[in-house]
Amino acid sequence: MREYDSLWQPLQVGPLTLKNRVVVTPHALAYGRDNLMTQQSVDYYEERAKGGAGLILTEAQVVHPSSRGMMLRTLQSWPTEVIPVYERLAKAVHRHGAKVFVDLSHFGAEDNNTMHLDNWRSLWSASGLPSPTYGEIPRPMTEEDIAKLVAGFGRSARNAAVAGLDGAEVHAAHGYLLCSFLSPLTNRRTDAYGGSTENRCRIVVECAQAVRKAMPAEEFAVGVRLSLNEFVAGGIEPDEGERILRTLDETGLFDYFSVSGGAALTFHQTVSPMSIPGTPLVDLAMRAKRITDKPVLTANGIADLDTANGIIERGDADLVAMTRAHIADPHLITKAQTGREDEIRHCVAGNQGCFSRMAKGWSLTCTQNPSAGREAELGLGTLDHVAEPRTIVVVGGGPAGMRAAETAATRGHRVVLFERDDVLGGQIRYAAQLPTRGRWAAMVSDMERTLDKFKVDIRLGTAATVDTIAAEDPHHVVVATGSSWKTDGYLAAVGNHGGIPGLEHTTVLDPITAITEPQRAGERVLVIDDTGDYLALGLAEKLAAGGKQVEVVTTRMSLGDNTVLYLDTAHLFPRLHAAGVELTPQHAVFQVTPEGAVVGRIWDGRTKVVPIDSIVTVAMRAPEGALATALAGRFPVTEIGDCVAPRRVDEAIYEGEMAGRTV
Known part of the structure; x- marks a missing residue:
């Protein structure tokens, strides 16, 4: 077992002692009802406390009715009705020796003023400037x-302290209301709350003073979350971020500083996607450490x-x-501390089950971990061991089959x-070969270790038959x-049910063949995308890196529109433009002739002819269900994953987990 002695050291944060240096910071769960956390929320946080985290912070809790947030399930901290659920949360987390703080927030202009029929209102901001996200x-x-607002912070902190929570974090980062006061880009005020760094910090200081004044408990810590760099010209840049932190530190109000970065327009810097390696915000924490002797948290x-x-x-950093x-x-710490590090499931930073769902207002879960959000059903201790072991056959070594096999074992x-290929992993193996997507391989490796540990009999290179x-x-x-x-070129938006006429005039490849045998694509490649996901663009980047001339065509309003949800867009598109990839939205391939692909605008049919050596179609997938049909009536059969209906890896992992639990 590796040693992580520095991580396991306790740390004094104000009046509290944290048992280790590992923190779960605020992130949207969207499990709430009636603007309050639910037992589902409590179960989620308790699972992370049970797994060994030293400090857990709640998702954002808004401090005043003027903020209802970006989602229908935004939570409130100001009404006293929140106290009972806070009490349950405190008891649940404390059972496992962890501390829990409430995140006190106000979203300001990062909101929708008419989302809730019972709460139409004008939005609050520092200077009346619209959000770049919502407009x-x-x-x-x-x-x-x-x-x-100040009174709301005080009232919310009192609710948390009365309920037995251990502290409060004043959220002044990421373009939300308090950050809009701190930022010289969004604060154009000429009164006592604008102008100098000290004036722009005034509202944060007053909110923190209200938190301190409202606390009925002595053992209650107070911190502040800051963007030390908004990554926007004219906004908070690192030198100004240092001045802000120094100003706040000199007040003596804060027991720790949670140092982050990014704003509404640059949230891709706050929660970096798979394409960004390393820890890009640690340098900001190092700057903070030169200014304050209070604990600094990095994320x-x-x-x-x-x-x-x-x-x-x-x-x-200190945390x-x-x-x-x-x-x-959620159990990565206890696994490491008890010699089971090989059982840890690693985050691949796809932002697929977590952030992208939050961006759509959906409840959080995880691609790798379907128990996230389902702790009562799938959490620790819910997997029953069979009294009478049976023989289970799993056909298919992709994510769904691997997960079913490991759970059953x-x-x-x-x-x-049984897996017909020579390696496990299915289509995820190929996805991991695309630029910046190598971390997908961790998902396969995690499951391979479990299959080996529980001695699953793996038959590679074997196509299963009845x-x-x-x-x-x-x-x-x-x-x-x-x-x-499928490679017929069927496009949902065009309704060309027979596919693209004339494909016999060129080489047509599916994405996997284009990834594994790029030489077959020739020099001039047209990629047709009907999905809006990363695959077509990642494939275009890979082919362009191999010296090919690549154009990507889609009927959608923009290319890769779903990559916005994964926070990939701002990282991906500069690379595509630098590689010379031509991007053509709102167009379809109407036909292929000996001269090339006839590409037309979907609105008026205006066409151009693109000379090509090949077409790669990223569109329809067909389920492979013949074996299940052949097995019907001979054995009890459960179908899972893409053979039921082609979808994402999230559904494959979930269905594999559930199948493994029920067979």
């Missing part, structure tokens, strides 16, 4: 508004214990946030896994045979 023009806060991209331990060991790592595996079954399955005399068969890419 609604807010009104500048009056001094009376500021007084109400973003800290996905493994080696990295986290190194940050603490070098003194770059490390491993938030997405704890979404993927963990329960005590004898499991035989006879080979029958030879195992299985009690149950799980079919996870996946899907295959």
Whole structure:
């Protein structure tokens, strides 16, 4: 077992002692009802406390009715009705020796003023400037508004303290209301709350004073979350971030500083996607450490214990946030401390089950960990071990089949896994070969280790048949045979049900062939995308890096529109433009002739002819369900993953987990 001694050291934060240096920072869960946290929320946080985290912060809790936030399930901290659920949360987390702080927030202009029918209102802001995300023009806060806000912070802190929570964090980062006062870009005020750094900090100081004044408990810590760099010209840049932190530190109000970065327009710097390696915000924490002797928390991209331990060991920060790592595996600390580090499931930073769902207002879960948000159903202690082991055959070694096999084997079954390829992983193996997508391989490696540990009988290079399955005399068969890419060029938005005419005039490749055999694509490649996801663009980048001339065509309004949800867009598109990839939205390939692909605008049919050597179609997938049909009536059969309907890896992992639990 590796040593992580620096991580396990306790730390004094104000009046409290944290048992270790690992923190789960605020992140949206969207499990609330009636603007309050629910038992589902409590279960989620308790699972992370049970797994060993030293400090847990709630998702944002708004301090005043003027803020209802970006989602229908935004939570409030100001009404006293919140106290009972805070009490349950405190007891649940304290059972496992962790501390829990409330995140006190106001979203300001990062909001929708008419989302809730019972709460239409004008939005609050520092200076009446609209959010770059939502575009609604807010009104500048009056001094009376500021007084109400300050009182809301105090009332919310009192609710938390009375309920037994351990502290409060004043959220003044990421472009939200308090950050809009701190930023010289969004604060154009000429009164006592604008102008100098000290004036722009005034509202944060007053809110923190209200928190301190409202506390009925002596053992209650207060911190502040700051963007030391907004990554926007004219906004908070590192030197100004240092001045802000120094100003706040000199007040003596704060027991620690949670140092982050980014604003509304640059949230891709706050929660870095898979394409950004390393820990890009640690340098901001190092700057903060030169200013204050209070504990400094750093966040973003800290996905493994080696990295986290190194940050603490070098003194770059005093606390490390491993938030997405704890979404993927809430027990990573206890696993490491008890010699089970090989069981840790690693966050791949795809932002697929977590951030992208939050961006759509959906409840949080995890691609790797379907128990996230389902702790009562799938959390620790819910996996039953069988009294009578049976033989389970799983057909297909992609994510769905691998997860079904490992879960069934963990329960005590004898499991035989047939995979027709020479390696496990299915289409995820190919996705991991695309630029900046290597971390997908961690998902496969995590499951491979578990399969090995529980001695799953893996038959690689073996296409399962009814006879080979029958030879195992299985009690149950799980079919996870996946899907295959179609190459007829069917486009949902165009309704060309017969596909693209004239494809015989060129080489047509599916995405997997283009990834594994790029030489077959020739020099001039047209990629057709009907999905809006990363795949077509990542493939275009890979082919362009190999010296090919690449154009990507889609009928959608923009290319890669779903990459916005994964925070990939701002990182991906500069690379595509630098590689010379031509991007053509709102167009379709109408036909292919000996001269090339006839590409037309979907609105008026205006066309151009693009000379090509090949077309790669990223569109329809067809389920491979023939084996399940052949097995029907001979054995109990469960179909999972893409062979049921081609979808994402999230559904494949979830269905594999559920199949493994029920066979």
